Amino acid sequence: MFGFDEGRDQRDAVYNGEHEGSWGHELVAGGAAFEAMHLWENHQRAEGQPVSHGFAKEMIAGFAGAEVDKLFETKGLDYIDREKAKHEAKRRAENLYDQQYGNQDQWTPDSEPHEYHRGQPQPW
DSSP states (O other): OOHHHHHHHHHHHIIISOOOOTHHHHHHHHHHHHHHHHHHHHHHHTTOOOOOOOHHHHHHHHHHHHHHHHHHHHHHHHOOHHHHHHHHHHHHHHHHHHHHHSSSSSSTSOOOOOOTTTTTTOOO
């Protein structure tokens, strides 16, 4: 199962590494999913409002799709199937959310971020 360790490694490879011709949609999707989770948490904490799990997962999926689009535009990934990468990124981002917050009734700004997102610059 895709998890935070793999997601962080893939995010680091895609966002911080050199563009590689061997990148596939799985690597791009994993990196985008991890980044989407982090961006969404920052956004929601800044908003300060609790949200239902259904709404949270829709938002994270949207963030993941946007991250894939951004990577395609900035990294020149025309050789990868964009829609396949988007679909996989959305699925993986929702999975990360479930791993972290699925045992709660709803997401709240007081929800503890995953340890990989702690220590990251926060907007609040």
